[in-house]
Amino acid sequence: MIGRKKELAVLQRMAGSRRFEFLVMYGRRRVGKTTILQEFAKGQPVIFFPAQEKNDALNLQDFSQSLQEYFADAFLAPFPDWERAFAYFGKQAASRPEKTILIIDEFPFLAAQNASIKSILQxxxxxxxxxxNIMLVLCGSSVSFMVNDVMGYKSPLYGRITGQMEVLPFDYFDSASFFPHYSEEERLLAYGILGGIPRYLNAFDEQESIEQNLAHxxxxxxxxxNDEPQMLLRMELREPVVYNSILEAIATGANKVQMIADRIHEPAGKCSKYLSVLQNIRLVRKIVPCGEARTSKKGIYILTDFYYTFWYRYVFSKRSFYALLGEEETAKRIMAGIADYMGPxxxxxxxxxxxxxxxxxxLPFLxxxxxxWWGTNPVLxxxxxxxxxxxxxxxxxGLFCECKYQSRPMPMEEYEDLLTAAMAFPQVKKRWYVFFSRSGYTQPVRERAQREGAVLLQIPDLYSLDSTAWRNDEK
Structure with missing residues (x-):
């Protein structure tokens, strides 16, 4: 299993306690929640019940079978209702000295068919x-439901929960473990295209180049x-048409409400409501300039998933044109201009x-x-x-950083640009300058960085996490 040590440690700690534990686990689809729970379940006896999109009676029948086969090694008949099923579980757990662990995966499927199940559990x-000595885990991919309807203060379960865990996508560093034979630059490209969702990362064949993987x-x-973004939207949302338009607009550069509204020819108020939904399901995030309040009017919207950014920019928006080119030629064209995409x-x-x-x-400080950061530079x-x-x-x-994903060594002009931008922060008295460059640095930049104590980093440094490249000299 790749990564997830912290998540597994939390589960193991709760399983090792001598009291009642109730964990709510949530995260967007394909992020690996079920895999974590299955890995956790390998180490101890666990009742693992994966709810399905069935009616209430069939889910109750499946749950009854899971309980009876676990406690009695045989399935006799379904319980007449959930009250009786949970009472049976509690009675059996009370007779055992060890912790009894019950995991209900995709809990929203149960609640969708039986609105009272939260009250019955409560x-x-x-x-x-x-x-x-019971451990209950409720897991779900509907983030808004798990946050509001399970953990929210209006939920019958509010106040009973002893732990909560949002399972997030991998970052660039953990994602590299999926491609042990790729170079650091290839790993970065794969992450930039696929993002940190394990299911997407597993879809690439490491025996092929990035370009070949795009084509195949x-x-x-x-x-x-190819169909994943559309399928997820159909599963999560009832009106994917407007959401598709908003996601495409953001992926192709429109990042403010009015810009998005103008691009898709919809009222700004309507776009704001749709953006709220996209934020709830963790596909869109609003960011503000570093150091400013969340309420800043400078806020912009970005897609949280790099694969969705890539897909809406290259596949969704140009599907008919690429169909004429063919997969091989399309992949070649995409890779020819990939540096523009990889900059952000x-x-x-x-x-x-x-x-x-x-x-x-x-780092020199926490x-x-x-x-x-973006805004007005009073010097310029x-x-x-x-x-x-x-x-x-x-x-x-403050640490001021310049990041250049270019095919040429970084010139002195870029060095000067960062120092000029830093002048917008006169309150920052102690400054450190850090440069990240895909293709290295010109000799004058290297010499000046040596004199001034600036840190120069390249793609391999991102994966080595070597702290010796850092200098804490205050410049």
Whole structure:
């Protein structure tokens, strides 16, 4: 199993306690929740019940069979109702010295067919399970349902939960484990195209190049990856047409509500409502300039999943044109211009790298804020940006980063641009300058960085996590 050590550690800790435990696990589809639970279940006796999109009676029958085969090694008949099924589980658990673990995967499927099941569970917990050595795990892919209807304060289960876990996609570093034979640059490209969803990463064949994988695993209509974004939208949403338009608009550069509305010819108010839904299912995120309040009017929208960004930019928006070209020629054209696509990806990867280095204690200070900054530079009296900015809690110490995914060594002009952009922050008294470049640096840049203590990094450094490249000299 790749990664997920922290998630498994949480599950093991709760399983090892001597009291009632109730964990709510959630995360978007394909992120690997079931795989984590299955791996956890290998180490101890667990009742693992995967709910399905069936009616209530059939799910109750399946659940009854799971309980009876676990406790009695035989299935006699379904329980007449969920109350009786949960009472049977509690009675059997009470007679056992070890912790009894019940996992219900895709719990929203049960609740969709029986709205009272949360109240039935709450009654079982309050009147029996809370005093027993039981561990209950409810897992679901409907993030909004799990957050609002299971953990929300209006839920009957509110106050009974002892732990919650959102399973997130892998970052660039963990995603590299799927491609042990690729070079660091190929790993970065694969991550930039597929994102951190394990199911997507598994779809690429490491024996083929990135271009060949595009031609064979993404572009043909018969492949899993080709239809995945549309299938997920159909599963999550009732009106995918407008959502498709919004996602395409964001993927192709429209990042504010009015820009999106103008692009898709819909009212801005309607777009805002649809964007809220897309945020709830973790496909869209609103970001603000680093260091500013979440309510900042400068906020913009980005797609959280790189594969959706790639798919809506290249596959969805140009499907008919690419159909005429054919998969091989299309893959070649995409790869010829991939640097433009990878620029914003590279910035986010560099930000993830800094977060990892901060956790290792390698940075000169602990960042309280980290991300991209954009706004007015009073020195230039015009709009400016910093690819990645990290500030400490007081706002007086800062890391200023330039990220260049280009096919040529970074020239002195880029070095100067970062120093100029940093002038927009006169309150930052102690500054460190960090440069990330795909293709290295010109000799003048290397010499100046040596004199001034700037950090120069390339793609292999992102994967080595070597702290010796960092200097804590205050410049």
């Amino acid at each position: 009654h079982a917990i309050d009147h029996a399970w809370q005093q027993q 695993q993404v572009l043909p209509e018969s492949t899993f990856l 990806v590279f910035e986010q990867v560099c930000c993830s790298y800094l977060l990892r280095m901060a956790k290792l204690g390698a 960042p309280a804020h980290i991300g991209k 009296r015009q709009q400016d940006d910093v690819d990645v900015l990290a500030l400490d809690e007081s706002g007086t110490r």
